[in-house]
Amino acid sequence: MSQAAVLERIEHWVALGWLSRLDHAFAGFLLDLEPAAADGVVWAGALVSHQLGRGEVYLDLEKLGANPGLALSIPGDDVRCAEDEASGRELALFNAYTLADWLRTLAQSSLIAAAEGNTPLVLHGTRLYLRRYWRYQQILDSEIGLRLRPARDSLPASLQASLSALFDSGPEQPDWQKIACVLALRARFAIVTGGPGTGKTTTLTKLLSLLIRLAADEQQRKLAILLAAPTGKAAARVSESITNALEHLALPDDIRRQIPKKAATLHRLLGSRPDSRRFQHHRHNPLPADIVIVDEASMIDLEMMAALLDALPATAQLILLGDKDQLASVEAGSVMGDLCRGAERAAYDPAAQQWLSRYAGAILPGAEAGSAINQQTAMLRHSHRFGARSGIGQLARAVNLGDADLAQDILADKAGYPDLQHLLLSDAADARLQQLITAEAGDAPGYGHYRRIMRQPPPDPADYDRWAWEVLQAFDRFRLLCALRRGDWGVEGLNQRIEQWLFPGKKSALWYPGRPVMISHNDYNLGLMNGDIGIALADAGGKLRVVFPDAENSGGNIRWVSPMRLPDAETAFAMTVHKSQGSEFQHVALVLPETRGPVLTRELVYTGITRAKAQFTLLESRPEVFKQAILNSIR
Numbered sequence: 001m002s003q004a005a006v007l008e009r010i011e012h013w014v015a016l017g018w019l020s021r022l023d024h025a026f027a028g029f030l031l032d033l034e035p036a037a038a039d040g041v042v043w044a045g046a047l048v049s050h051q052l053g054r055g056e057v058y059l060d061l062e063k064l065g066a067n068p069g070l071a072l073s074i075p076g077d078d079v080r081c082a083e084d085e086a087s088g089r090e091l092a093l094f095n096a097y098t099l100a101d102w103l104r105t106l107a108q109s110s111l112i113a114a115a116e117g118n119t120p121l122v123l124h125g126t127r128l129y130l131r132r133y134w135r136y137q138q139i140l141d142s143e144i145g146l147r148l149r150p151a152r153d154s155l156p157a158s159l160q161a162s163l164s165a166l167f168d169s170g171p172e173q174p175d176w177q178k179i180a181c182v183l184a185l186r187a188r189f190a191i192v193t194g195g196p197g198t199g200k201t202t203t204l205t206k207l208l209s210l211l212i213r214l215a216a217d218e219q220q221r222k223l224a225i226l227l228a229a230p231t232g233k234a235a236a237r238v239s240e241s242i243t244n245a246l247e248h249l250a251l252p253d254d255i256r257r258q259i260p261k262k263a264a265t266l267h268r269l270l271g272s273r274p275d276s277r278r279f280q281h282h283r284h285n286p287l288p289a290d291i292v293i294v295d296e297a298s299m300i301d302l303e304m305m306a307a308l309l310d311a312l313p314a315t316a317q318l319i320l321l322g323d324k325d326q327l328a329s330v331e332a333g334s335v336m337g338d339l340c341r342g343a344e345r346a347a348y349d350p351a352a353q354q355w356l357s358r359y360a361g362a363i364l365p366g367a368e369a370g371s372a373i374n375q376q377t378a379m380l381r382h383s384h385r386f387g388a389r390s391g392i393g394q395l396a397r398a399v400n401l402g403d404a405d406l407a408q409d410i411l412a413d414k415a416g417y418p419d420l421q422h423l424l425l426s427d428a429a430d431a432r433l434q435q436l437i438t439a440e441a442g443d444a445p446g447y448g449h450y451r452r453i454m455r456q457p458p459p460d461p462a463d464y465d466r467w468a469w470e471v472l473q474a475f476d477r478f479r480l481l482c483a484l485r486r487g488d489w490g491v492e493g494l495n496q497r498i499e500q501w502l503f504p505g506k507k508s509a510l511w512y513p514g515r516p517v518m519i520s521h522n523d524y525n526l527g528l529m530n531g532d533i534g535i536a537l538a539d540a541g542g543k544l545r546v547v548f549p550d551a552e553n554s555g556g557n558i559r560w561v562s563p564m565r566l567p568d569a570e571t572a573f574a575m576t577v578h579k580s581q582g583s584e585f586q587h588v589a590l591v592l593p594e595t596r597g598p599v600l601t602r603e604l605v606y607t608g609i610t611r612a613k614a615q616f617t618l619l620e621s622r623p624e625v626f627k628q629a630i631l632n633s634i635r
């Protein structure tokens with residue numbers, strides 16, 4: 001094919017909605033660099049770019065050779081290529097390429113190298129990367145790899161006594177929280193994964209007390225410990241959880257004082273710079289830390305994880321906490337999911353088993369040894385928040401197991417689980433939806449609750465900050481989560497309807513008192529981050545402003561920002577499940593679309609359900625969609 005013909009065919013795929021403009025532009029860029037590039041090279045470039053857009057860090061040539069439609073998720077999960085003749089014919093373009101053909105074609109191009117260099121693409125085995133992402137992966141592999149080596153071969157007797165004091169032999173056997181601590185004392189990298197309420201923060205607090213003691217005993221020094229989370233909301237939550245956990249723990253004052261109570265966002269920790277991808281901290285200006293802890297690690301994409309590892313001093317320990325079963329970040333790279341692969345098997349090798357038996361008293365059933373990362377990973381399995389009678393807990397478990405029938409039975413068992421509700425809606429204007437959204441009181445409040453509080457400003461202007469904080473808190477009691485952005489059952493359609501239900505008199509004004517908004521990109525000048533939520537309120541002088549909780553602050557501090565400075569803010573009654581990660585709400589209503597599609601997955605439903613603390617409502621417009629979503633797993 002001529003150059004023009006390749007680009008034309010790629011253009012056709014863009015017109016079909018299979019590839020993006022960016023993929024096409026990247027193919028054009030490769031041809032500019034190497035005008036004689038083989039068609040396969042140009043296509044491979046466009047497909048690497050396409051995969052990145054889908055959150056995949058590389059193009060897997062083996063999978064591409066075996067089943068292009070599946071490897072590329074083209075034309076989309078709901079119309080499998082075999083079922084669609086035209087799609088099948090287009091994809092047959094790749095029938096000519098076996099894995100060996102791909103590898104041979106790519107190896108001949110000057111645009112592709114196997115390792116160091118400055119080619120735009122890197123071929124590593126059967127994986128084709130954009131160089132930037134290949135570098136991130138290198139940083140990840142080397143920085144984690146060096147921290148996986150055991151840092152010590154024994155623990156002092158005094159520490160063993162502290163371990164026994166922290167973990168009395170309770171009913172949870174084996175005690176995964178103790179196992180997590182003991183593993184993290186062995187090397188400078190550790191992962192603690194677990195569902196909601198399994199005790200990740202409690203475990204972290206105990207672990208920090210042990211690490212602080214160890215440093216005092218072994219090195220007679222204090223540790224510099226930094227605590228972070230991917231978003232402001234998640235940082236505020238972890239700060240709150242640590243403070244709560246500390247209240248339940250008997251610790252000497254000097255140790256308690258050294259445990260950090262405040263988390264920063266990762267951006268702030270690394271020192272983000274306006275208009276730059278680079279951070280102030282990197283390998284030549286590392287973080288001043290002995291230990292860095294990141295909570296809600298499932299939200300970290302590959303680029304951010306590489307930036308964090310690059311900024312970590314070689315001697316520092318990294319501890320990641322999170323729920324491996326949650327949705328990954330929308331950006332490329334499901335780092336936590338990948339690092340935790342096999343974690344449920346507790347696949348410890350003989351050395352790790354011996355360490356665990358010696359210091360955690362844990363004799364684990366023999367499993368075939370897993371990866372080096374598995375040796376430093378502990379999965380907490382018992383939810384202390386959701387007991388056996390919690391519908392939310394049972395439903396989340398069934399969804400996570402992929403047991404769609406059980407999940408449906410749990411939802412249907414209304415008498416058994418008062419914390420669950422299931423509504424099959426007739427259409428987008430169903431009165432039951434309006435009722436749910438506008439509910440003011442009860443166990444399952446809707447947005448009527450915050451609307452009532454926002455309509456009662458205090459008489460004294462000095463109380464306006466407190467009132468604004470209460471409005472923000474009240475708004476956070478309920479959230480409507482969607483799988484999609486577009487359509488009647490997507491964020492955009494629902495936001496419009498909810499505005500009409502809650503504020504029917506607002507006419508067409510964009511800004512009105514009570515409008516909740518979400519920030520859609522990081523604004524370093526305002527100190528607002530992508531995903532931050534504020535509410536428009538009339539201030540004490542009667543002027544409309546938008547009130548935000550202070551970043552990373554859970555203590556009631558707020559600030560007022562002019563709406564003029566927020567031109568891109570989006571209404572936030574309904575938000576995507578992706579955007580809700582790192583937040584929890586008293587009552588969550590999850591609305592599923594009418595048709596299944598690639599975004600509707602088990603991980604999305606699980607993430608939606610586990611945002612609910614006390615009440616969960618599933619809203620469906622067609623009954624099978626929930627079931628199909630559970631059967632559709634990303635992994």
Ligand SMILES: Nc1ncnc2c1ncn2[C@@H]1O[C@H](COP(=O)(O)OP(=O)(O)OP(=O)(O)O)[C@@H](O)[C@H]1O
Nearest residue numbers: 194195196197198199200201202203241248384385
């Ligand atoms: N071993 C335990 N025994 C009894 N209660 C526990 C234990 N571990 C944790 N809890 C309690 O369970 C609740 C949740 O614990 P924690 O906040 O540590 O969990 P988490 O996994 O961090 O939760 P989240 O889902 O909010 O991240 C807390 O009330 C805590 O006191």
